[in-house]
Amino acid sequence: MQDYDVIVLGSGNAGLCAALSAREQGARVALLERAPQRFRGGNSAHTGGAFRVAYDGVDDLRQLMPDLLDSEVENSDFGRYSSDDFYGELAALSQYRADPEVLDTVVGESLPTLRWMTGKGVRFMPIYGRQAFKVEGKYRFWGGLTIEVSGGGLGLVEALLGRAERDGVELHYDCRAQALTRDGDGWRIRCADGREFRAAGVVLATGGFHANLAWRAQYLGPGWDLAKVRGTRYNTGDGIQMALDVGAVPYGNWSGCHAVFYDVNAPELGDLDRLNQQKNYFHLGLVVNADGKRFVDEGLDFRNYTYSGMGAKVLQQPSGVAWQLFDQHSHDLLPDEYRVRQATRIQADSLEELAGKLEGINANALLETLREYNAAVRREVPFNPAVRDGRSTTGLAIPKSNWANPLEQPPFVAYAVTCGITFTFGGLKVNSGAEVLDEADQPLPGLYAAGELVGNLYYVKYAGGAGLTSGSVLGRIAGAAAAARRSA
Ligand SMILES: Cc1cc2nc3c(=O)[nH]c(=O)nc-3n(C[C@H](O)[C@H](O)[C@H](O)COP(=O)(O)OP(=O)(O)OC[C@H]3O[C@@H](n4cnc5c(N)ncnc54)[C@H](O)[C@@H]3O)c2cc1C
Numbered sequence: 001m002q003d004y005d006v007i008v009l010g011s012g013n014a015g016l017c018a019a020l021s022a023r024e025q026g027a028r029v030a031l032l033e034r035a036p037q038r039f040r041g042g043n044s045a046h047t048g049g050a051f052r053v054a055y056d057g058v059d060d061l062r063q064l065m066p067d068l069l070d071s072e073v074e075n076s077d078f079g080r081y082s083s084d085d086f087y088g089e090l091a092a093l094s095q096y097r098a099d100p101e102v103l104d105t106v107v108g109e110s111l112p113t114l115r116w117m118t119g120k121g122v123r124f125m126p127i128y129g130r131q132a133f134k135v136e137g138k139y140r141f142w143g144g145l146t147i148e149v150s151g152g153g154l155g156l157v158e159a160l161l162g163r164a165e166r167d168g169v170e171l172h173y174d175c176r177a178q179a180l181t182r183d184g185d186g187w188r189i190r191c192a193d194g195r196e197f198r199a200a201g202v203v204l205a206t207g208g209f210h211a212n213l214a215w216r217a218q219y220l221g222p223g224w225d226l227a228k229v230r231g232t233r234y235n236t237g238d239g240i241q242m243a244l245d246v247g248a249v250p251y252g253n254w255s256g257c258h259a260v261f262y263d264v265n266a267p268e269l270g271d272l273d274r275l276n277q278q279k280n281y282f283h284l285g286l287v288v289n290a291d292g293k294r295f296v297d298e299g300l301d302f303r304n305y306t307y308s309g310m311g312a313k314v315l316q317q318p319s320g321v322a323w324q325l326f327d328q329h330s331h332d333l334l335p336d337e338y339r340v341r342q343a344t345r346i347q348a349d350s351l352e353e354l355a356g357k358l359e360g361i362n363a364n365a366l367l368e369t370l371r372e373y374n375a376a377v378r379r380e381v382p383f384n385p386a387v388r389d390g391r392s393t394t395g396l397a398i399p400k401s402n403w404a405n406p407l408e409q410p411p412f413v414a415y416a417v418t419c420g421i422t423f424t425f426g427g428l429k430v431n432s433g434a435e436v437l438d439e440a441d442q443p444l445p446g447l448y449a450a451g452e453l454v455g456n457l458y459y460v461k462y463a464g465g466a467g468l469t470s471g472s473v474l475g476r477i478a479g480a481a482a483a484a485r486r487s488a
Pocket of ligand 1: 009010011012013014015032033034035040041042043044045046047048049050051052175176177178205206207208230231232234235236237238239422423450451452453464465466467468469471
């Protein structure tokens with residue numbers, strides 16, 4: 001039996017923020033990680049490192065990016081992303097089911113928490129590559145996302161883990177927590193290999209259940225067991241199950257998840273040597289299924305607000321596949337994820353040639369779809385990728401509401417995609433103090449949760465960058481609260 005003040009389960013972003021926060025309060029902290037050391041960092045290591053933060057202008061951003069150059073400020077329109085915007089967008093995307101207090105805490109604490117993270121060695125920078133377009137000589141950011149971590153998810157995890165090691169957080173790898181039991185005022189944890197731990201406060205940060213095939217089929221529904229996994233193979237719902245076993249209430253949308261368009265030939269499980277297999281800039285092109293038909297309004301909104309539902313849409317198509325189509329003009333605007341070596345890219349000099357090259361598609365129907373679409377574009381409306389430009393189609397059964405450009409400039413390029421699941425929405429119910437709640441909304445004393453396994457934030461759609469921010473905010477709160485229990 002190993003005794004600590006605080007035990008954190010999971011070495012992703014949420015767990016690391018919790019561990020650092022508890023350690024800052026002087027607690028003796030153990031961090032238990034199921035994966036071997038080389039696969040530490042969970043889904044967080046697989047991320048692009050984009051964080052959603054409320055800010056009032058460039059001066060707020062300078063707090064997070066002190067080395068921002070004057071020339072960058074001059075050449076960029078960072079705009080502002082107010083707390084009201086952040087709160088309102090997430091509330092609306094959840095169809096007003098998100099817990100107002102927890103969401104308010106995430107939004108209100110976003111800037112101070114990210115500032116705290118810079119103090120722990122995390123380096124933020126503007127997301128020029130993925131979230132800004134140059135319009136009239138200036139980079140204009142769009143979709144409420146302005147900053148990312150230098151080095152992406154790996155950079156984030158390396159910075160936080162390095163700091164945790166230096167600060168004296170004790171890391172235990174290959175340590176799959178499997179049983180949580182009450183032990184006086186605190187908790188006892190047993191791992192799969194028999195190691196046992198005891199502490200006054202426990203923070204669960206073991207992610208959702210996207211890598212649990214049986215739970216996926218059971219909770220998300222038929223077909224979801226066939227989706228590819230974008231991130232870690234270790235998030236199988238252990239933390240959720242352990243909490244339910246001691247009286248936590250299941251909460252949120254257990255049949256909902258974040259899943260995106262993903263390269264049809266990507267590995268079945270996330271691979272840190274093959275990142276960027278997602279294909280999320282469909283809003284600049286067209287998407288068709290094997291019947292040669294469109295099935296979504298690609299331009300309904302910025303992709304940041306629609307991409308998380310695209311995996312579910314493609315899973316419903318014949319054979320679970322689709323193709324994203326671009327001409328040269330739109331292709332030039334695409335970011336790195338379309339340029340990775342392994343992308344399943346098909347190129348042709350004419351639409352007829354392209355239709356013939358897409359294996360398994362109804363080529364005649366596709367050409368008809370493209371003819372109709374090209375004729376329906378409102379060319380008189382100027383194209384502007386940095387705003388919702390209203391350049392739409394007219395008369396189509398499924399419209400394209402913004403950024404509708406005809407496909408007419410060769411070469412034409414298609415990307416073959418399927419469904420890649422990112423993380424699941426359902427999980428535990430927490431309050432704004434990150435305490436895990438039971439069926440009567442009472443906290444389970446000394447038990448906290450942060451990150452993907454929190455069930456009361458995302459329900460229907462998800463806004464890019466919210467996952468890391470909410471994990472950091474609630475993780476930091478959970479760690480400090482758990483540490484406070486040792487003297488309680
Ligand atoms: C490819 C990809 C890109 C993404 N990009 C972004 C982005 O740019 N911005 C954003 O905000 N979000 C992004 N996300 C979502 C993001 O990953 C999550 O919101 C966030 O990283 C979750 O952090 P977490 O700490 O909750 O979970 P994780 O980082 O997954 O950490 C959970 C940890 O718990 C461990 N664990 C599991 N079970 C046990 C157990 N029984 N005992 C001990 N340890 C256990 C796991 O091994 C893992 O290390 C992305 C996700 C993916 C997959």
